[in-house]
Amino acid sequence: MPGKTLCPRSDIPDGGTLCLLQDEFPIVLVRKGDTVKAYVNACPHQYLPLNHRGDKLLSADSAILRCSNHSAGFSSESGEGVEGLGIGACLDAIPISIDRDDQIIVCETDKKVALADG
Numbered sequence: 001m002p003g004k005t006l007c008p009r010s011d012i013p014d015g016g017t018l019c020l021l022q023d024e025f026p027i028v029l030v031r032k033g034d035t036v037k038a039y040v041n042a043c044p045h046q047y048l049p050l051n052h053r054g055d056k057l058l059s060a061d062s063a064i065l066r067c068s069n070h071s072a073g074f075s076s077e078s079g080e081g082v083e084g085l086g087i088g089a090c091l092d093a094i095p096i097s098i099d100r101d102d103q104i105i106v107c108e109t110d111k112k113v114a115l116a117d118g
Ligand code: FES
Pocket: 043, 044, 045, 046, 047, 048, 050, 067, 068, 069, 070, 071, 072, 085
C-alpha cells in the first residue's frame, strides 16, 4: 500500500474522522486542523470497524477516538488505549504524509524485517 493516495485532506471534516477502504483495507483518518492521523480501522477488542455501529467516533475535544461497538477509547494522537476496553491495547497506526496538492499518501514504514538465516 505504500505510495497509495487515500483522499484529499479536505475530505476529512476538521475535528472529525473519515473511514474508508483502500483495496479492501479498512482505514480511519482523524483530522485536527492541518494534522491528520491514520489507523487501521479495526478495534483491538473484537476487530470490528470502529464505526460499525455509528460514525460519531471522536470526542468533543477531539482527544479520544471511541469505538462505536463497546466504547473502547483510544488517543486520537497515538492510538494508545486510554478508556474502558481500550486500556492495554492500541490501534495500529498507518504512516502517512500529505503532498503539496493536499493529498494523503501512505508512506513506507521505517520497520526493518528481520530475515532468518537459511
Ligand atoms: S469492538 Fe471496539 S470496543 Fe468492542
